[in-house]
Amino acid sequence: MDLNVRNAIEMAIQMEKDGYAFYTKAAAKTSSSMGRTIFEGLASDEQMHLRTFQKMFESQVTHDEWQQLVETSKKYADIPVFPKDLESSGADPDVDELDALRLAMEAEQAAVEHYGKILDGVDDEVTRNTIEEIIKQEKRHFALLQDEFLHMSSTGYWYEFDPLGG
16 A cells, blocks of 8 residues: 555544544533533544545555554544643533534534645645545535534434435
8 A cells, every 4th residue: 555545544543533532531521411412422423434434445455454554543643633632722521512513513624624734735646535535524524513503503403314324
Protein backbone atom coordinates (compact mmCIF):
# COMPACT_ATOMS: atom_id res chain seq x y z
CA MET A 1 0.00 0.00 0.00
CA ASP A 2 1.19 3.51 -0.83
CA LEU A 3 2.60 5.24 2.26
CA ASN A 4 0.51 8.38 1.68
CA VAL A 5 -2.69 6.36 1.37
CA ARG A 6 -1.75 4.51 4.55
CA ASN A 7 -1.21 7.84 6.32
CA ALA A 8 -4.63 9.09 5.18
CA ILE A 9 -6.28 5.91 6.43
CA GLU A 10 -4.40 6.13 9.75
CA MET A 11 -5.58 9.72 10.12
CA ALA A 12 -9.20 8.77 9.44
CA ILE A 13 -8.97 5.98 12.01
CA GLN A 14 -7.48 8.28 14.63
CA MET A 15 -10.11 10.94 13.99
CA GLU A 16 -12.88 8.42 14.65
CA LYS A 17 -11.09 7.12 17.75
CA ASP A 18 -10.70 10.69 19.02
CA GLY A 19 -14.39 11.32 18.41
CA TYR A 20 -15.34 8.17 20.28
CA ALA A 21 -13.15 9.15 23.24
CA PHE A 22 -14.53 12.71 23.29
CA TYR A 23 -18.19 11.68 23.13
CA THR A 24 -17.70 8.92 25.71
CA LYS A 25 -16.09 11.37 28.16
CA ALA A 26 -18.78 13.95 27.46
CA ALA A 27 -21.54 11.39 28.07
CA ALA A 28 -20.00 10.47 31.41
CA LYS A 29 -19.75 14.09 32.52
CA THR A 30 -23.07 15.58 31.47
CA SER A 31 -25.92 15.80 33.94
CA SER A 32 -28.49 16.07 31.15
CA SER A 33 -30.03 12.67 30.44
CA MET A 34 -30.88 13.65 26.85
CA GLY A 35 -27.40 15.14 26.35
CA ARG A 36 -25.92 11.88 27.66
CA THR A 37 -28.12 9.87 25.29
CA ILE A 38 -26.99 11.98 22.34
CA PHE A 39 -23.30 11.81 23.32
CA GLU A 40 -23.57 8.03 23.73
CA GLY A 41 -25.24 7.81 20.33
CA LEU A 42 -22.49 9.94 18.79
CA ALA A 43 -19.83 7.72 20.38
CA SER A 44 -21.57 4.71 18.87
CA ASP A 45 -21.68 6.51 15.52
CA GLU A 46 -17.91 6.99 15.63
CA GLN A 47 -17.51 3.22 15.99
CA MET A 48 -19.86 2.75 13.06
CA HIS A 49 -17.86 5.28 11.03
CA LEU A 50 -14.76 3.16 11.67
CA ARG A 51 -16.59 0.16 10.20
CA THR A 52 -17.69 2.30 7.24
CA PHE A 53 -14.10 3.35 6.60
CA GLN A 54 -12.99 -0.27 6.90
CA LYS A 55 -15.44 -1.26 4.16
CA MET A 56 -14.47 1.76 2.09
CA PHE A 57 -10.78 0.82 2.24
CA GLU A 58 -11.04 -2.97 2.13
CA SER A 59 -9.58 -3.00 -1.39
CA GLN A 60 -6.49 -1.20 -0.07
CA VAL A 61 -5.87 -2.95 3.27
CA THR A 62 -6.42 -6.48 4.51
CA HIS A 63 -8.47 -7.20 7.62
CA ASP A 64 -5.27 -7.84 9.61
CA GLU A 65 -3.68 -4.61 8.34
CA TRP A 66 -6.84 -2.72 9.31
CA GLN A 67 -6.80 -4.15 12.85
CA GLN A 68 -3.14 -3.21 13.18
CA LEU A 69 -3.88 0.34 12.00
CA VAL A 70 -6.76 0.67 14.48
CA GLU A 71 -4.53 -0.48 17.33
CA THR A 72 -1.49 1.63 16.41
CA SER A 73 -2.80 4.87 14.90
CA LYS A 74 -1.37 7.06 17.69
CA LYS A 75 0.83 8.90 15.17
CA TYR A 76 -1.95 11.40 14.54
CA ALA A 77 -3.08 11.76 18.14
CA ASP A 78 -2.57 15.54 17.89
CA ILE A 79 -5.28 16.11 15.25
CA PRO A 80 -6.97 19.35 16.37
CA VAL A 81 -10.59 18.32 15.85
CA PHE A 82 -11.83 16.77 19.09
CA PRO A 83 -10.65 18.23 22.40
CA LYS A 84 -8.50 15.73 24.31
CA ASP A 85 -9.25 17.23 27.73
CA LEU A 86 -12.78 18.52 28.25
CA GLU A 87 -11.99 20.87 31.12
CA SER A 88 -8.91 22.64 29.73
CA SER A 89 -10.36 22.85 26.23
CA GLY A 90 -13.34 24.90 27.32
CA ALA A 91 -15.69 22.25 25.92
CA ASP A 92 -18.49 21.97 28.43
CA PRO A 93 -20.06 18.52 28.21
CA ASP A 94 -22.76 19.46 30.71
CA VAL A 95 -25.06 20.65 27.97
CA ASP A 96 -28.52 19.99 26.65
CA GLU A 97 -29.23 17.92 23.57
CA LEU A 98 -29.04 20.85 21.12
CA ASP A 99 -25.69 21.98 22.49
CA ALA A 100 -24.43 18.38 22.27
CA LEU A 101 -25.37 18.33 18.60
CA ARG A 102 -23.73 21.76 18.08
CA LEU A 103 -20.48 20.42 19.57
CA ALA A 104 -20.64 17.41 17.26
CA MET A 105 -21.36 19.57 14.19
CA GLU A 106 -18.40 21.81 15.05
CA ALA A 107 -16.15 18.76 15.29
CA GLU A 108 -17.35 17.35 11.97
CA GLN A 109 -16.84 20.74 10.28
CA ALA A 110 -13.35 20.94 11.78
CA ALA A 111 -12.64 17.47 10.39
CA VAL A 112 -13.74 18.54 6.90
CA GLU A 113 -11.52 21.62 7.11
CA HIS A 114 -8.59 19.58 8.44
CA TYR A 115 -8.79 17.08 5.59
CA GLY A 116 -9.33 19.89 3.09
CA LYS A 117 -6.04 21.53 4.09
CA ILE A 118 -4.27 18.21 3.71
CA LEU A 119 -5.89 17.64 0.33
CA ASP A 120 -4.50 20.94 -0.95
CA GLY A 121 -0.96 19.57 -0.64
CA VAL A 122 -1.55 16.12 -2.15
CA ASP A 123 -0.56 15.37 -5.75
CA ASP A 124 -0.88 11.58 -5.78
CA GLU A 125 -4.23 10.61 -7.35
CA VAL A 126 -4.88 7.55 -5.18
CA THR A 127 -4.18 9.52 -2.00
CA ARG A 128 -6.34 12.42 -3.24
CA ASN A 129 -9.20 10.01 -3.94
CA THR A 130 -8.83 8.45 -0.49
CA ILE A 131 -8.91 11.83 1.26
CA GLU A 132 -11.81 13.01 -0.91
CA GLU A 133 -13.77 9.91 0.17
CA ILE A 134 -13.01 10.68 3.81
CA ILE A 135 -14.15 14.29 3.33
CA LYS A 136 -17.34 13.05 1.71
CA GLN A 137 -18.04 10.84 4.73
CA GLU A 138 -17.32 13.65 7.19
CA LYS A 139 -19.65 15.98 5.27
CA ARG A 140 -22.30 13.30 5.41
CA HIS A 141 -21.82 12.98 9.17
CA PHE A 142 -22.22 16.76 9.48
CA ALA A 143 -25.39 16.73 7.37
CA LEU A 144 -26.93 13.97 9.50
CA LEU A 145 -26.15 15.89 12.68
CA GLN A 146 -27.48 19.10 11.19
CA ASP A 147 -30.70 17.37 10.13
CA GLU A 148 -31.10 16.01 13.65
CA PHE A 149 -30.40 19.46 15.13
CA LEU A 150 -32.99 21.09 12.86
CA HIS A 151 -35.50 18.36 13.64
CA MET A 152 -35.00 18.67 17.39
CA SER A 153 -35.00 22.44 17.43
CA SER A 154 -38.29 22.44 15.52
CA THR A 155 -40.15 19.64 17.32
CA GLY A 156 -38.08 18.69 20.33
CA TYR A 157 -38.13 14.99 19.45
CA TRP A 158 -35.19 12.70 18.76
CA TYR A 159 -35.64 10.45 15.78
CA GLU A 160 -33.73 7.45 14.56
CA PHE A 161 -31.93 7.70 11.25
CA ASP A 162 -30.01 5.26 9.15
CA PRO A 163 -26.50 6.74 8.94
CA LEU A 164 -25.61 4.41 6.08
CA GLY A 165 -28.60 5.59 4.08
CA GLY A 166 -29.93 2.06 3.59
